[in-house]
Amino acid sequence: xxxxxxxxxxxxxxxxxxxxxxxxxxxxxxxxxxxxxxxxxxxxxxxxxxxxxxxxxxxxxxxxxxxxxxxxxxxxxxxxxxxxxxxxxxxxxxxxxxxxxxxxxxxxxxxxxxxxxxxxxxxxxxxxxxxxxxxxxxxxxxxxxxxxxxxxxxxxxxxxxxxxxxxxxxxxxxxxxxxxxxxxxxxxxxxxxxxxxxxxxxxxxxxxxxxxxxxxxxxxxxxxxxxxxxxxxxxxxxxxxxxxxxxxxxxxxxxxxxxxxxxxxxxxxxxxxxxxxxxxxxxxxxxxxxxxxxxxxxxxxxxxxxxxxxxxxxxxxxxxxxxxxxxxxxxxxxxxxxxxxxxxxxxxxxxxxxxxxxxxxxxxxxxxxxxxxxxxxxxxxxxxxxxxxxxxxxxxxxxxxxxxxxxxxxxxxxxxxxxxxxxxxxxx
Amino acid sequence: xxxxxxxxxxxxxxxxxxxxxxxxxxxxxxxxxxxxxxxxxxxxxxxxxxxxxxxxxxxxxxxxxxxxxxxxxxxxxxxxxxxxxxxxxxxxxxxxxxxxxxxxxxxxxxxxxxxxxxxxxxxxxxxxxxxxxxxxxxxxxxxxxxxxxxxxxxxxxxxxxxxxxxxxxxxxxxxxxxxxxxxxxxxxxxxxxxxxxxxxxxxxxxxxxxxxxxxxxxxxxxxxxxxxxxxxxxxxxxxxxxxxxxxxxxxxxxxxxxxxxxxxxxxxxxxxxxxxxxxxxxxxxxxxxxxxxxxxxxxxxxxxxxxxxxxxxxxxxxxxxxxxxxxxxxxxxxxxxxxxxxxxxxxxxxxxxxxxxxxxxxxxxxxxxxxxxxxxxxxxxxxxxxxxxxxxxxxxxxxxxxxxxxxxxxxxxxxxxxxxxxxxxxxxxxxxxxxxxxxxxxxxxxxxxxxxxxxxxxxxxxxxxxxxxxxxxxxxxxxxxxxxxxxxxxxxxxxxxxxxxxx
Numbered sequence: 001x002x003x004x005x006x007x008x009x010x011x012x013x014x015x016x017x018x019x020x021x022x023x024x025x026x027x028x029x030x031x032x033x034x035x036x037x038x039x040x041x042x043x044x045x046x047x048x049x050x051x052x053x054x055x056x057x058x059x060x061x062x063x064x065x066x067x068x069x070x071x072x073x074x075x076x077x078x079x080x081x082x083x084x085x086x087x088x089x090x091x092x093x094x095x096x097x098x099x100x101x102x103x104x105x106x107x108x109x110x111x112x113x114x115x116x117x118x119x120x121x122x123x124x125x126x127x128x129x130x131x132x133x134x135x136x137x138x139x140x141x142x143x144x145x146x147x148x149x150x151x152x153x154x155x156x157x158x159x160x161x162x163x164x165x166x167x168x169x170x171x172x173x174x175x176x177x178x179x180x181x182x183x184x185x186x187x188x189x190x191x192x193x194x195x196x197x198x199x200x201x202x203x204x205x206x207x208x209x210x211x212x213x214x215x216x217x218x219x220x221x222x223x224x225x226x227x228x229x230x231x232x233x234x235x236x237x238x239x240x241x242x243x244x245x246x247x248x249x250x251x252x253x254x255x256x257x258x259x260x261x262x263x264x265x266x267x268x269x270x271x272x273x274x275x276x277x278x279x280x281x282x283x284x285x286x287x288x289x290x291x292x293x294x295x296x297x298x299x300x301x302x303x304x305x306x307x308x309x310x311x312x313x314x315x316x317x318x319x320x321x322x323x324x325x326x327x328x329x330x331x332x333x334x335x336x337x338x339x340x341x342x343x344x345x346x347x348x349x350x351x352x353x354x355x356x357x358x359x360x361x362x363x364x365x366x367x368x369x370x371x372x373x374x375x376x377x378x379x380x381x382x383x384x385x386x387x388x389x390x391x392x393x394x395x396x397x398x399x400x401x402x403x404x405x406x407x408x409x410x411x412x413x414x415x416x417x418x419x420x421x422x423x424x425x426x427x428x
Numbered sequence: 429x430x431x432x433x434x435x436x437x438x439x440x441x442x443x444x445x446x447x448x449x450x451x452x453x454x455x456x457x458x459x460x461x462x463x464x465x466x467x468x469x470x471x472x473x474x475x476x477x478x479x480x481x482x483x484x485x486x487x488x489x490x491x492x493x494x495x496x497x498x499x500x501x502x503x504x505x506x507x508x509x510x511x512x513x514x515x516x517x518x519x520x521x522x523x524x525x526x527x528x529x530x531x532x533x534x535x536x537x538x539x540x541x542x543x544x545x546x547x548x549x550x551x552x553x554x555x556x557x558x559x560x561x562x563x564x565x566x567x568x569x570x571x572x573x574x575x576x577x578x579x580x581x582x583x584x585x586x587x588x589x590x591x592x593x594x595x596x597x598x599x600x601x602x603x604x605x606x607x608x609x610x611x612x613x614x615x616x617x618x619x620x621x622x623x624x625x626x627x628x629x630x631x632x633x634x635x636x637x638x639x640x641x642x643x644x645x646x647x648x649x650x651x652x653x654x655x656x657x658x659x660x661x662x663x664x665x666x667x668x669x670x671x672x673x674x675x676x677x678x679x680x681x682x683x684x685x686x687x688x689x690x691x692x693x694x695x696x697x698x699x700x701x702x703x704x705x706x707x708x709x710x711x712x713x714x715x716x717x718x719x720x721x722x723x724x725x726x727x728x729x730x731x732x733x734x735x736x737x738x739x740x741x742x743x744x745x746x747x748x749x750x751x752x753x754x755x756x757x758x759x760x761x762x763x764x765x766x767x768x769x770x771x772x773x774x775x776x777x778x779x780x781x782x783x784x785x786x787x788x789x790x791x792x793x794x795x796x797x798x799x800x801x802x803x804x805x806x807x808x809x810x811x812x813x814x815x816x817x818x819x820x821x822x823x824x825x826x827x828x829x830x831x832x833x834x835x836x837x838x839x840x841x842x843x844x845x846x847x848x849x850x851x852x853x854x855x856x857x858x859x860x861x862x863x864x865x866x867x868x869x870x871x872x873x874x875x876x877x878x879x880x881x882x883x884x885x886x887x888x889x890x891x892x893x894x895x896x897x898x899x900x901x902x903x904x905x906x907x908x909x910x911x912x913x914x915x916x917x918x919x920x921x922x923x924x925x926x927x928x929x930x931x
Contacts, residue, residue, distance in 0.1 A: 112713065174713030179692045180664050183672055213825045216671075218833040218855070219915050227835075253830050253860070277839030277850055319837045320673050320853075321680065 007344055008400075012061075014333065015396040017361035019058050021389035022051040027104055031076030034104060036365075037383040042110045043102040046119040048076055050390020052126030053240070053404060056133035057397045070140040073130040077147035080123075083107055085154075087115070089173050096155030096201075097171070098123060114170030114178060117160050121191035124152050125240045128414070132407040152413060157195035157203050165210035167191060167203070183214040185228045189258065189421075190237035197417025208421045212250045220319065221271040225264040226254070229317020231291035231331045232391070234262040238337070239394040241414065242405035245426025252424075263338040269331075270342065272318040280325035282369035282378070286349035289331030290316040290323060293388070294365035294381035313365075325370035329357035334391045337399040356380050363388055444547070448554040451561035452498040452505065459573045460566075465593045466492045468791060469585060471577045471736070472600035474501020476768030476780035476787075478560050480598045481570045483788040491570045492594075494577040494587050500560040501602050502621070502769075503777040509556055510625040511645055513549035515809055518652035522685065522811070529848055540654045542630035549625065579741035582761055596763050596791040599743070599751055600784060601736065603729035603769035608637060612698035616705045618723040621646075631655055631722035635707055637695050639666035641808040643726030644678060648810050650724075651687040658688040658718055660695055660709060667808060671821070674814045674871045677851060681811060698723065731770045749773075755798045757787040765791050772799075779804050805883045807876035812852045815879035818867025818886055821857055830860035832919075834892070834912040838872050841911070843903035849873040854908040856882065856892055856916070861923060863891035863916050870908075878906050892916040 025034040027043075033051045035044035055073050058064035080098065087094030090108045099109040100116040131148035134141040162168045162177040167188070170178040182188070192211060195203045218227040228234055237243075243258035251257050273288030297312035316322055332346035351358065356377045357367040364381045365388055371379035397403050408414050409427055418428055449455065467489025470477045477493055478500070484491045498505045527534045558564070566572050575588035584593045605620035607613070619627075621642055632655060636647040639661030651657035659666075659682065665675035682689050693711040700706070704719045731750030738745050744760040745751040751766040753759055759766055765787040768780035779802070786797045805817035824831045839850040852871035858864055868882040885895060895913035900906055 172713050178712055179662075214822060215825075216821050216833055217831065217860075218835045219919060220835045220837075222915065222918075224832070224919070227833075275839065277837070319839070320677060 010344075010348075011333075011336075011396050011400060013361045014363070015057075015393055015400075016061065016063055018330075018363070018389040018392040018396075019054050019061075019063060021362065021384055021386060022054060023064075025386065026051065026072065028072075028075070030079040030105075030107055031072055031074075032079060032102065032104065032107060033076075033386055035101065035387075036385045041104075043104055043107070044119070044386055045098045045100060045102065045116070046122040047386030047390060049119075049122035049124070049126030050239075050386060050394065052076060052123075053129040054390060054393040055130060056407065057393055057403060059133075060401070060403060066134075066136075067138070067140065070130075070134045070136075070138065070144060073134065074140045074144040074147065077127055077130075077144060077151060079107055080127075080151055081147050087173055091173075093120075094171070094173075095159050096120075096151070097160065100170075112172070112174070114172050116170050117167055118169070118188060118191050120155065121188075121194050122236070124155060124194055125190055125408075127151055128411055129240065129404060129407055132411050152194070152198070153200045155194075155198065156201040157198055158201045160195070161203060161205075161207060165205060166207050167195065167211070185215050185226045186233045187236035190240055193237075193241065193414060193417035193421055195417070196420040197413040197415070199413075199416075202420075209249070212248070215250055217250075217254055221268055221275075223264045223267050223271075224254075224256075225268060226250075226256075226258075226261045228265065229290075229320060230315045231265065231269055231289060231318075231328075231335060232315075232387075234265040234338075235291075235334050235391055235395065238262055239391055239398070240404060240408050241418070242398075242402070242409055242427065246418065246423045246428045247425055248422045259338060262335060266332070266335050266339050266342055269318050270346075277319075278323055278325070280323070280370045281372075282325075282327070282353065286346055287327065287353065288346060289327045289329070290318050290321075291328045291331045291334075292316070293326065293328040293331075294385060295324065295326040296368055296371055296379050324368075326366050326368040328363075328366045328388070329354070330363040330388050330392050334388075334395050336395050340399060354378050359384075363392065442550065444550040444554045448550065448557050449498075451554070451557035451563075452500050453495075453574060454562055457562060457572075457574055459575065459587065459590065460571045462492070462573075462587075462590050462592045463490050463571065465595065466490045466571070467595050468492075468788065469494070469592050469594035469597045470600060471585065471597065472496075472501070472602055472732075472768070472770070473499040473565075473572075474600060474602045474768060474780065475503050475777045476600035476602070476770075476784040477501070477598070478565070479781045479784040480600060480767060480788045481565060482568070483785055484792065485569050487792055489792060492573060492592055493565065493570055494573045494575065494585070494592075496574075496576050496601075499562050499565070499572075500557055502604075503780075504553065504557055504560060506622045506625055507642075508777055509553050510549045511621070511642075511649070512809060513552045514545055514625075514653075515645060515649045515811075517545040517548060518649040519811055521654075522652045540630065542653055543628060545653070546625070546628065576735065578735070578737045579743070580737070582741050583763060594763070596765070598784070598787050598791065599736070599738075599759070599764060599766045599770055600768045600780070600787075601732040601770045602780075603731045603750075603775055605725065606728040606730040607725055608695070608727045610637075610695055610698055612700075613695075613723070613725075616698045616700050616723065618725055620725055624724055631720075633657070633720040634722050634724060635660065635695070635705070635718055635720040636724045636726060638725060638727035639663065639668075639691075640726055640728060641667065643724070644682075644808060644810050646724060646726065647687055648682065648685055651682075651685045655722075656688075656720075657686075658690060658720070660690040660693045662692065662694045664692055666691075667814060669820075670808075670814055670816060671855070671869055673853070673855075674816075674869055677812065677853075677871050678810055678814060681851065729769065729775050733770065753799075755800050756790045756796050757783060757799055758790065774804055774806065776804070776806050778806075803883055803886045805879045807879060809876065812849070812871050812873050813875035815870045815875035816868065817879050817883045818865065819857065820867060820869075824857065824859075824866050829866065831857050831866060832860045833857050834915045834919075836908040836911045836915070838905070838908060841903075841905055841908045843905045843907060844872070846903065847873065847905070849905070854878070854912055856909070856912045858892050858916060861920075863893035863920060865890075865892050872905055872908070874905055878909065881906060881909055893920060 032043040055069040083092035097120040100113040127148040273283040276283040292315040332343040336343040369378040473495030636659040647659040697708040742761040751771040767784040767787040769775040807815040838844040838852040896917040900910040
């Protein structure tokens with residue numbers, strides 16, 4: 001499928017609707033953004049990171065005035081600058097990191113959530129993106145850059161190693177570092193790059209090599225690729241970093257790069273959907289996308305009347321699941337830059353067959369055609385999730401203009417982190 | 429070595445128990461008069477000891493075996509054989525409940541007959557014990573001593589007062605369950621593999637502590653028998669040595685079986701109230717208590733090195749890793765070798781067997797064999813089974829070996845589809861840009877059978893590409909290996925073509 005005006009119209013509509021999520025769910029007082037659009041949803045620090053990264057897009061696209069965008073961004077960064085960093089059970093953060101979920105009004109930790117390394121990285125990446133874009137000498141934009149730099153320098157990445165070789169996933173005031181294993185390729189390249197680029201608390205030892213030593217290079221369904229089950233692991237770091245043509249030691253050994261790897265991950269997903277081993281409704285060459293997303297959580301019977309075990313929000317992956325027939329409608333477009341024709345083909349087909357996944361032009365987190373209502377329509381996740389909207393805005397924009405990649409290619413911290421991780425070549 | 433317990437004595441009334449004990453520890457057995465000197469004395473009559481005895485006896489040397497408890501060791505009596513027997517029955521119950529999945533009707537009245545399952549287990553154990561019986565071993569010319577052995581010098585042992593002199597010795601005393609130090613556990617009472625097969629009634633609820641092979645196998649079996657089963661593991665995944673996807677598939681299988689899975693969770697305290705065992709669990713900042721009728725521990729095995737007076741013979745050891753040996757399985761006393769669980773990291777029956785052959789060979793001949801040359805497969809007999817051989821990817825990468833993995837999901841294999849056994853995969857690791865097999869992991873209903881083909885290829889130095897030329901009977905689940913080999917061959921052809929076309 002060649003690129004057409006229709007594609008531009010479609011993408012513009014979807015991107016704009018996705019961005020509007022941030023305007024609708026942000027707290028103007030503290031600049032924070034809700035995890036999802038449901039009632040009483042808390043703040044997600046990762047979603048704030050996506051919002052901060054999306055404001056430059058909105059300015060460039062004319063959806064938001066520059067001053068308004070800068071004010072929203074600096075408000076959020078000011079909140080984090082002034083937040084309680086004591087690490088107490090109701091604080092906002094510790095050691096420069098932040099708890100995953102915060103109260104919408106006060107910004108205090110909620111749900112006994114963990115101090116999250118990866119989500120802090122997504123937040124900091126957003127702060128640095130905004131700082132790279134808002135380069136004017138207005139009060140807000142000057143402050144914004146100062147705050148972003150201060151927040152980045154405050155993060156004690158080395159502490160987050162917990163004395164180990166690699167970064168820990170989380171920490172809680174009640175029990176210290178969490179024990180969850182975090183092996184294999186995942187969305188953490190951005191985290192490691194930021195941690196290695198830090199001028200103040202850079203990671204110790206050869207932690208990047210220690211992490212990549214857990215990679216698995218697999219031939220699956222005929223494609224050679226660095227294995228990662230859920231699609232989002234092949235997307236999140238790519239929203240900020242243009243991996244085209246740059247290689248670390250692992251990718252030099254494999255004569256590939258992470259961008260090409262994400263393209264192959266799409267092909268693997270498509271192959272899986274075609275094989276459709278669990279025979280779920282809808283799956284096929286033009287309908288695929290297993291990733292982290294919401295899902296039905298009740299013990300609902302499927303179309304054949306068999307009860308199934310369902311998961312609610314879960315990281316769904318290929319080929320080992322969990323897979324109970326739930327697809328993320330936005331997942332193909334979140335991989336748009338890697339293989340535009342394949343992504344657009346899937347998006348169009350899925351819109352046509354399951355228009356219920358969109359409310360207006362905004363994607364629900366997921367849909368499940370194997371679970372249908374009385375009207376015969378697929379189950380659709382209620383409301384919207386900020387992560388879905390954020391990754392859509394950034395990846396559609398990277399496909400259309402390369403704006404975020406261009407900004408971050410010039411970010412000295414990103415460049416330093418990439419070099420220290422062993423990346424060479426291309427634009428670097 | 430095993431101690432026959434009170435429960436065993438009670439069960440001995442059963443005819444099958446009597447047959448079994450008649451084979452593995454005849455009540456009327458009288459130890460022979462010791463020979464003036466033995467060419468080889470073997471301490472321990474488990475798998476390693478019995479293999480060593482057979483191998484040594486076939487060379488014509490005078491051999492004695494000393495066993496403290498039951499001939500056949502853990503494998504025959506309280507591990508591999510009884511567990512596989514009850515796993516088979518439990519699998520049948522699972523299939524009955526899941527009959528619709530196979531296009532059959534679910535039987536109207538599935539009532540688990542646990543005593544019948546255990547009786548079948550005893551019958552099977554008694555039958556297999558004939559092969560390793562005391563009388564059979566004696567008939568082969570081996571002097572069998574039942575009793576406690578202790579070293580009394582660098583070339584002699586005593587067995588219940590009798591002195592046995594030897595030219596060479598092999599210590600093969602095996603290992604026993606390593607019970608976790610949890611306050612209150614001993615007082616509350618618990619099961620291990622050494623007494624769980626004595627059960628005559630199914631506990632209505634069971635907590636399994638430990639997510640290693642034994643804990644996983646028995647948790648699934650008892651869950652399928654209908655015990656409300658919880659399994660706790662203080663790590664993020666089960667089977668910590670196995671790769672992540674394998675352990676994840678096992679977690680999914682447990683969930684399908686209705687087993688409550690508690691990962692990253694430690695059992696920290698046990699108490700008894702109202703006849704129930706209350707176990708306090710801690711997972712990071714979350715604390716909870718489960719009430720169960722029985723607790724089974726499966727947290728590893730420790731070597732049997734005590735009460736042997738090893739130091740009298742100059743044999744170094746420690747309580748955790750067991751007897752210290754070199755690569756030839758020779759201990760710090762040049763006349764004494766060790767084999768099996770008492771000295772090996774990989775505590776499996778088949779490694780005990782292989783190590784015993786090496787120990788005997790090295791003890792009795794001038795040509796020396798190394799145990800590091802062994803290619804050792806292993807399998808956890810859950811459903812699906814999880815089997816592995818050779819290096820894991822992480823190990824290869826730690827050695828700076830570039831690795832490529834050829835992965836075939838079982839849902840791409842016709843026979844797995846027809847059998848309704850699609851959960852799993854074959855992953856074969858090769859050195860990048862070659863077909864040299866470094867290792868493999870198989871998760872499949874019959875992974876333990878399938879891994880042998882890969883082990884054969886590795887031992888014989890057969891490359892993965894060659895397996896693509898081996899005709900595999902169709903349809904079989906081993907076709908997954910052929911498919912991986914085909915993918916490897918295609919990949920190498922493509923690389924060669926690309927290389928030729930490169931300017």
